[in-house]
Amino acid sequence: MSQTMTAQGLTSIVDDLLAAHPPAATDPRTFLGARFDAGLAWVWVGRDDGGRDADPALQPLVEARLAAAGAPAPFRYNPIGIGMTGPTLLSHGTAQQRTAYLRPLFTGEEVWSQLFSEPSAGSDVAGLATRARRDGAGGDWIIDGQKVWTSFAHLARRGLLLARTDPSVPKHAGLTAFVVDMAAPGVQVRPLRQMTGEAEFNEVFFTEVQVRDADRLGAVGDGWRVATSTLMNERVSLGGALGRGDSGPGAALLAAYREASERGDGNAVRRDEAVRLWIEANVNALTAARAAAGGARGRPGPEGSVLKLTGTEHSKRAAAYLLDLLGNAGALIPEYRMTRPDLPLGGDGPRDAAQMFLRSRANTIEGGTSQILRNILGERVLGLPGDVRVDKGVPWRDVPR
Ligand SMILES: Cc1cc2nc3c(=O)[nH]c(=O)nc-3n(C[C@H](O)[C@H](O)[C@H](O)COP(=O)(O)OP(=O)(O)OC[C@H]3O[C@@H](n4cnc5c(N)ncnc54)[C@H](O)[C@@H]3O)c2cc1C
Structure with a gap:
């Protein structure tokens, strides 16, 4: 890793990118291609892989500056690629595989x-x-x-x-x-x-x-x-992506409570719950920052499992709270056609509260259930006795199924 690339150096590369490709006037895929070519995709890797050999701790600075300028977020166009398979290719891919797959993955041309x-x-x-x-x-x-x-x-x-x-x-x-x-x-x-x-x-x-x-x-x-490195990145990615408001962790919950109070639906219990969820969201954001720093080196630590567990349990509680604030109106589902999203993450529009509530139930299943994460944390982090494993050491073909 180069010690010469400073925060100031990276900031000026970001600013050059933004000046040459103003986000508002540039097609998102073209912008993301230019970002990759400028070495701002994953700053800690080499130039050929879309990086600058910089300290991974500088990545959040790049993300924040690009987001503030309205640049497209690659995760939106390719969530599994950016959150899981990209980091796996960086850790395990040959030079040939990285050259063939990383750039179109980053731009979202290849989901x-x-x-x-x-x-x-x-x-x-x-x-x-x-x-x-x-x-x-x-x-x-x-x-x-x-x-x-x-x-x-x-x-x-x-x-x-x-x-x-x-x-x-x-x-x-x-x-x-x-x-x-x-x-x-x-x-x-x-x-x-x-x-x-x-x-x-x-x-x-x-x-x-x-x-x-x-x-x-x-x-x-x-x-x-290889799979373990994908799963660990998945846990960081899923746990970190949930529960974020537009203006910071938990902001949407406070805004929803404020709106409910203005309608006359506020009370001390609901206010207490809003603040409790807001605190949870902020604690998770701090865990996410620690996990992202580990993930940036291609080696996410146990924080990934903590974050996935707490972040997804939180997102379920937050979605239920938002639905509850709506009273009877929250029980109405305006649309129940079968759709196949053509843009990952469901296009541009926000989901309604009922749909968010229904989707949130999957959060504690996808990427490892809460029960499995508790097993992992118990065994690998706390050193507790292991789960019962009747197939341990047995050839796969001899395990009854
Ligand atoms: C929205 C969504 C998207 C997904 N996307 C993908 C994807 O893109 N790619 C992919 O490969 N997979 C994907 N999955 C699958 C996901 O990883 C699995 O659903 C998950 O790992 C659980 O496996 P399962 O559904 O077979 O449940 P099972 O493993 O059958 O579990 C059933 C129940 O038993 C519990 N259980 C099982 N074993 C234990 C144990 N040892 N100790 C305690 N409790 C236990 C579980 O916690 C669960 O409650 C997705 C799932 C969802 C819901």
């Missing part, structure tokens, strides 16, 4: 999906059954199997797939990660409707899909390590 969960492998994702076998000795790979709950697969050009390459060893040891072309023959994406009415996620079927060995991410059998 990414995460192909981990299966019908019988969600919390126990290491038990998955999708098979990858060699197409001839040392050659490319053939994938067969099914994934489920794959967010944005209907928009995705690329997917980060976890597959079983060796059934004869215990479950974690027999996995390998791949980059898959979602437009390849044999990939079929079908919508799954959620209780919000939207089909934001999908089931994805793989029938004899060919993947080049050059698109293997990490070593054969090392897929669990």
Whole structure:
């Protein structure tokens, strides 16, 4: 890491970018491409990967200055790519893979999906059954199997797939990660409707899909390590993205309470709850800042699991509170058509309170349930005795399922 790139140096690069490509007059994808080329995508990596070899602690400064100037946020165009698969490529991708995939991922030209969960492998994702076998000795790979709950697969050009390459060893040891072309023959994406009415996620079927060995991410059998880095980034990304108001953590809750009081619906209990939720939101924001500093080095720490647990439990409580403030009106659902969002994060308009409430129920499931996060925190952070594991050390193919 270069010690020479100062905050002042980065600020002037940001200002040059903004002057050459004023956000209000520039197509978002063009702006994001120029930002990548200026080395402002992930400042701590090298120039070829969209960085400046700078201290990762300087990234928030870049984000804040760009946001204040109205620059497009890449997360909005490619949430899984920016939050999860991009950091995984930075940590585990070959130079060739990083060159091919990072720039279009950052600009949102290639939306990414995460192909981990299966019908019988969600919390126990290491038990998955999708098979990858060699197409001839040392050659490319053939994938067969099914994934489920794959967010944005209907928009995705690329997917980060976890597959079983060796059934004869215990479950974690027999996995390998791949980059898959979602437009390849044999990939079929079908919508799954959620209780919000939207089909934001999908089931994805793989029938004899060919993947080049050059698109293997990490070593054969090392897929669990690759997946763990994706999951840790996911927890930071999901936990950190939730519960933010437009003018700071918890601001939307206070504004909603103020509005309710003006209508005559305020009382001491509701005010107390608004302030309690506001404090929670601000504590989570501080945890998010610590977790982001770890994530910036490609090594998110246990804060990611703390943040995912507390951030998502908070977002459920906050959504329920906002609905409660609306009284009977909150129970009305104005629209229940099945829609498939064509822009990740549901387009530009805000969701109504009822839809936000329904969507919030998924927050404590996606990216690891609250129960699983408590297990992780208990075992890995607090050093408590482990969960019961009847398949420990048993070859995957001998585990009853
Ligand atoms: C909106 C949404 C988007 C998603 N997007 C994606 C995606 O893009 N890609 C992807 O791969 N996956 C995605 N998922 C899937 C998600 O990761 C899984 O739903 C999640 O990991 C839980 O797995 P499961 O649904 O199979 O539930 P199960 O694992 O069957 O769990 C059922 C219940 O049992 C509990 N439980 C299970 N094991 C234990 C244990 N050992 N100890 C205590 N309790 C336990 C769980 O907490 C849960 O309450 C998404 C899910 C949602 C809701």
